[in-house]
Amino acid sequence: MDVLLDNLDLYGPGFLNTVELFLISAVGSLVLGTILAMLRVAPVPVMRAMGATYVTLVRNTPLTLVFFFFALAFPLLEIVSADTFGGSAASYYFSAALMALTLYTSAFVCEVVRSGINTVPVGQAEASRALGLTFGQMLTSVVLPQATRAVVPPMVSTMIALLKNTTIAAGFSVFQAGSISANLSERGENQLIGLLWVAVFFIVLVIPMTLLQRSLEKRWSIAR
Amino acid sequence: MSSVLFDVPGPRARLRHRLYAVLAVAVLVGVVGFVIFRFAESGQFDGRKWTWIQYEKVQLDLLGALMNTLKAFGAGAVLALLFGAIFAAGQLSDHKVIRVPSMLVVELFRAVPLVVLIFVFHYGLSLGAPFYSVVLGLTLYNGSVLAEVFRAGVLSLPRGQSEAAYAVGMRKTQVMNYVLLPQAVRAMLPAIISQLVVLLKDTALGFLITYDELLDFARDIGSYFEFGRPLIPVTIVVAVIYISMCLLLTWLATYLEKRSRRDKKVVELEKKPAEDVVAAAV
Numbered sequence: 319m320d321v322l323l324d325n326l327d328l329y330g331p332g333f334l335n336t337v338e339l340f341l342i343s344a345v346g347s348l349v350l351g352t353i354l355a356m357l358r359v360a361p362v363p364v365m366r367a368m369g370a371t372y373v374t375l376v377r378n379t380p381l382t383l384v385f386f387f388f389a390l391a392f393p394l395l396e397i398v399s400a401d402t403f404g405g406s407a408a409s410y411y412f413s414a415a416l417m418a419l420t421l422y423t424s425a426f427v428c429e430v431v432r433s434g435i436n437t438v439p440v441g442q443a444e445a446s447r448a449l450g451l452t453f454g455q456m457l458t459s460v461v462l463p464q465a466t467r468a469v470v471p472p473m474v475s476t477m478i479a480l481l482k483n484t485t486i487a488a489g490f491s492v493f494q495a496g497s498i499s500a501n502l503s504e505r506g507e508n509q510l511i512g513l514l515w516v517a518v519f520f521i522v523l524v525i526p527m528t529l530l531q532r533s534l535e536k537r538w539s540i541a542r
Numbered sequence: 543m544s545s546v547l548f549d550v551p552g553p554r555a556r557l558r559h560r561l562y563a564v565l566a567v568a569v570l571v572g573v574v575g576f577v578i579f580r581f582a583e584s585g586q587f588d589g590r591k592w593t594w595i596q597y598e599k600v601q602l603d604l605l606g607a608l609m610n611t612l613k614a615f616g617a618g619a620v621l622a623l624l625f626g627a628i629f630a631a632g633q634l635s636d637h638k639v640i641r642v643p644s645m646l647v648v649e650l651f652r653a654v655p656l657v658v659l660i661f662v663f664h665y666g667l668s669l670g671a672p673f674y675s676v677v678l679g680l681t682l683y684n685g686s687v688l689a690e691v692f693r694a695g696v697l698s699l700p701r702g703q704s705e706a707a708y709a710v711g712m713r714k715t716q717v718m719n720y721v722l723l724p725q726a727v728r729a730m731l732p733a734i735i736s737q738l739v740v741l742l743k744d745t746a747l748g749f750l751i752t753y754d755e756l757l758d759f760a761r762d763i764g765s766y767f768e769f770g771r772p773l774i775p776v777t778i779v780v781a782v783i784y785i786s787m788c789l790l791l792t793w794l795a796t797y798l799e800k801r802s803r804r805d806k807k808v809v810e811l812e813k814k815p816a817e818d819v820v821a822a823a824v
Contacts, residue, residue: 361548361555364563368570378739378788380746383781386757390764391773395580435546443546461546482655489657489750496657499665510666517654517662524653 322515325507328498333519335494339415339484344477346420351427358432369428376425381483384422388414389490408493415487423480430476434469435461467538474531478524495519581774591772594763595779607759608783614673614745614755618680619738625681626688631718633693644689651686656744659683664751672753676745684741691733695726728802735795739788746784756780 322329357369376384389411438461446456488496495516502512551559581587594600632644651659656679663675699722707721727734749757760780764773 359545359547360562361545361551362559362562362566365566368566374789375785378743378785378792379781380743380757380784382746382749382757383777383784386749386760387777387781390761391777394771394773395584395586438546440546447549457547482657485655485657486747486750488661496655496661499661503665510662513658513662513666517658520655520658521650521653525649528649528653 325498325502325505325512328501329515329519332493332495332498335412335492336481336484336496339412339419339487339492339494340481343416343419343423343484344480346416347423347427347480350420350424352431354424354428355431355435358428359435373425373428376422377429379422381418381422382486382489384418385415385486385490388418392417407491411487411491415484415490415492419480419483419487423476423483426476426479427473430469430472431465433472434465437468438464470538471531471535474527474534478527478531481523481527482520585770586772586774588770590770591775594766594769594772594776600763603762604756604759604779607754607756610673610753611742611745611748611755614676614680614748614753615742617677618684618741618745621677621681622685622688622737622741623734625685626692629685629689630692630696633689634696634718636714648686648689651682652690654683656680656683657747657750660747660751672748672751675751676748676753679747680741680744684737684744687737687740688734691730691737692723692726695730695733696722699725699729731802732795732799735791735798739791739795742788742791743784756783 354369354372357365358373360366360369392414393410442460442464443456446460451460484494485496487494488500493501498516499509499512503509549555585591629644629648632640633648635641635644659682660675660679663669663678664672669675669678696718703721703725704717707717712720745755746757748755749761752758757780760773760776763769763776764771766772
């Protein structure tokens with residue numbers, strides 16, 4: 319307990335940064351992932367191929383490598399000037415972590431959304447067309463409600479994974495929960511206990527999300 | 543193509559789709575072209591930045607780094623499969639004394655980020671060589687996920703399978719070993735292999751505790767001034783190696799899935815084997 323209480327000035331900002339990383343990249347990857355999923359189910363073959371290529375490449379790349387690229391290699395390209403990210407090194411690494419997490423997670427979000435849309439039988443769309451619903455009506459009152467129910471539980475899994483993946487940023491100069499122990503060791507504190515507190519923090523965050531997911535799965539499963 | 547979202551296109555829609563295709567290709571060529579242009583502009587394709595690849599010493603180092611990655615993967619995969627099998631059996635046990643602790647262990651290691659786990663072993667417990675921390679972390683995390691995969695597979699077998707086995711007089715262990723496990727493993731093989739892809743990707747975390755695997759090699763070579771700090775060329779090479787290794791495993795999974803769909807001996811699972819377990823392969 320002492321390690322936690324004596325170093326609240328480390329744990330507080332560390333956990334706060336973790337949550338911030340998680341929330342921003344969660345929103346980012348949900349948006350980008352949905353756009354990718356739209357590409358993957360588009361009627362135009364070229365668009366489908368583009369989405370599929372992105373997902374295949376990213377899903378088979380280690381996240382650490384993506385981080386590596388954005389933290390170390392990307393600045394060499396000077397695609398955007400350093401000032402765009404707030405100027406300081408810390409804010410650059412934070413933005414690099416956001417880019418890495420968002421680009422990586424969106425591939426998985428895309429797969430979840432796509433498989434959710436695929437769970438809706440084609441007959442549902444045909445039936446709604448037979449009833450005379452317009453495309454918009456069919457989408458909003460028949461297809462999307464069913465797809466959402468199928469999507470939410472695996473999406474929570476993906477978000478849990480994203481939350482845990484934020485710790486990789488510790489290796490790339492972003493101060494967050496994962497980097498608390500390195501700072502503790504500079505103060506001569508016991509690293510093991512320090513790390514165990516970090517683990518406890520993640521358990522406290524992840525277990526409720528898992529429970530939420532299980533209850534959603536039970537409540538929302540569609541009887542077909 | 544008929545899907546839930548789109549009707550079979552008529553002549554006008556086909557024309558429109560062709561227009562969209564042209565636009566999409568234009569955007570793609572624009573983006574990729576810009577990236578390649580920036581790569582070339584900032585001198586990433588200069589001869590000097592690629593000379594490192596010609597040196598025998600560097601090639602041997604690359605091979606060594608690749609071997610280290612594969613070593614961590616091999617050890618981690620075998621141990622994780624073992625761990626998964628043991629704890630899946632524990633979770634399915636009829637005895638509360640065994641079931642509850644196994645569930646707690648599996649939930650615990652699934653909830654803690656792998657990075658934190660590896661840090662605990664390396665910095666917290668000082669296990670010595672980074673290899674041990676990496677393998678132990680990979681084993682515990684992926685083993686727990688695999689335990690869930692095995693468990694979901696066994697639970698989603700039709701009930702008649704175990705009932706029939708009990709009816710011919712098998713014991714509990716026999717039912718599990720001879721009837722349930724072989725079928726569950728076969729049905730879950732694609733999910734198991736995609737978890738192994740995750741394990742292979744996660745070996746790159748060894749980089750964070752200076753285990754000299756592929757990514758560590760990339761950083762070393764990338765910092766050489768003699769070669770003009772070829773960070774981007776070396777990242778491209780390493781990325782190609784990682785992606786092709788993982789793609790090979792993914793293809794194996796798809797091949798097995800297709801084969802098992804043809805195979806009449808494979809039992810259809812009753813319910814979908816816990817989608818979240820399969821989808822969580824992130």
